[in-house]
Amino acid sequence: MTAAVLAGAPAAQALLGEARRRAAALPVRPHLHLIRVGQDPASLSYVRGKDRQAREAGLRSTVHALPEDVALPALLALLDHLSADPEAHGILVQLPLPPHLPPAAVQAATDPRKDVDGFHPLNVGRLWAGQPGLAPCTALGILALLRHYGQPLSGRSAVVVGRSPIVGRPVAGLLLAADATVTVAHLRTPDLGRVTRDADVLIVAAGQPHLITADMVRPGAAVVDVGIHRLTGPGGAPHLTGDVHPGVAQVAGALTPVPGGVGPMTVAQLLLNTVQAAEAQLGRSAA
Numbered sequence: 001m002t003a004a005v006l007a008g009a010p011a012a013q014a015l016l017g018e019a020r021r022r023a024a025a026l027p028v029r030p031h032l033h034l035i036r037v038g039q040d041p042a043s044l045s046y047v048r049g050k051d052r053q054a055r056e057a058g059l060r061s062t063v064h065a066l067p068e069d070v071a072l073p074a075l076l077a078l079l080d081h082l083s084a085d086p087e088a089h090g091i092l093v094q095l096p097l098p099p100h101l102p103p104a105a106v107q108a109a110t111d112p113r114k115d116v117d118g119f120h121p122l123n124v125g126r127l128w129a130g131q132p133g134l135a136p137c138t139a140l141g142i143l144a145l146l147r148h149y150g151q152p153l154s155g156r157s158a159v160v161v162g163r164s165p166i167v168g169r170p171v172a173g174l175l176l177a178a179d180a181t182v183t184v185a186h187l188r189t190p191d192l193g194r195v196t197r198d199a200d201v202l203i204v205a206a207g208q209p210h211l212i213t214a215d216m217v218r219p220g221a222a223v224v225d226v227g228i229h230r231l232t233g234p235g236g237a238p239h240l241t242g243d244v245h246p247g248v249a250q251v252a253g254a255l256t257p258v259p260g261g262v263g264p265m266t267v268a269q270l271l272l273n274t275v276q277a278a279e280a281q282l283g284r285s286a287a
Ligand SMILES: NC(=O)C1=CN([C@@H]2O[C@H](COP(=O)(O)OP(=O)(O)OC[C@H]3O[C@@H](n4cnc5c(N)ncnc54)[C@H](OP(=O)(O)O)[C@@H]3O)[C@@H](O)[C@H]2O)C=CC1
Pocket: 138, 161, 162, 163, 164, 165, 166, 167, 168, 185, 186, 187, 188, 189, 192, 205, 206, 207, 208, 211, 226, 227, 228, 229, 262, 263, 266
């Protein structure tokens, strides 16, 4: 058997279309503020992509590029200013941050109604309480991708490998809200393969290239590969690969590609979160 490819592009286009439609129905254009600290090449490229796609979807977007050595009070002052500005609807601080800027302090300083990353403790709590709010884009994007391809979650066994605040934890919370039976594995999990073989739906966000091999996957399972690694191929050509070994395609029923799987969903979902935040701030929805 060869796994069906769960391509991100068509599912992301559907989300972008929804973001564009809902943005056009508002009296003002939703405005996303992207904050980047330093010159990390991956962050530069991701923020540029988010900024471009926001404009393409009919949103306003502003990039704030801060120096690597920006002091914490200066960053917090910018977040205070944007939190109070009625013309700013969404705020994202790109990760990773330099070591002198603690992510928890930064995340708590964004108005939770503008927290399009879903990292503020109030939004984290709402997600786990099953209440409406803003949730992290990658986790929402993974659920939207599975829904787009008709992959059922209710009553199924879901295993998440990884427990980071950006992917593993929130995707586990959303899977639970979708009535899956959820297991979260991490570095202290003994015999990872025994746990992952139990999964009808396997979400891999460990940040370890090719961690999941074919023997660790239940035949027919739906496998979502969140990992992104820049490797140098033969001849020195750079290429992207994920946390899932290519051999898994021979066992799984469905598999997301890297690139072109979860990544595009993350960006599309960020724009949808920005529109949702703007709707709520303009009194157009309950969230
Ligand atoms: N496509 C997208 O939109 C996105 C992709 N990514 C990619 O996803 C990957 C994960 O990112 P992120 O969640 O931020 O990573 P982190 O490094 O923050 O977290 C990795 C998690 O995986 C666990 N882990 C690591 N190795 C193993 C192992 N051998 N067995 C079991 N568990 C393991 C860690 O366990 P422990 O907690 O015990 O240390 C940790 O919980 C990266 O490759 C990243 O680039 C990330 C965000 C968005």
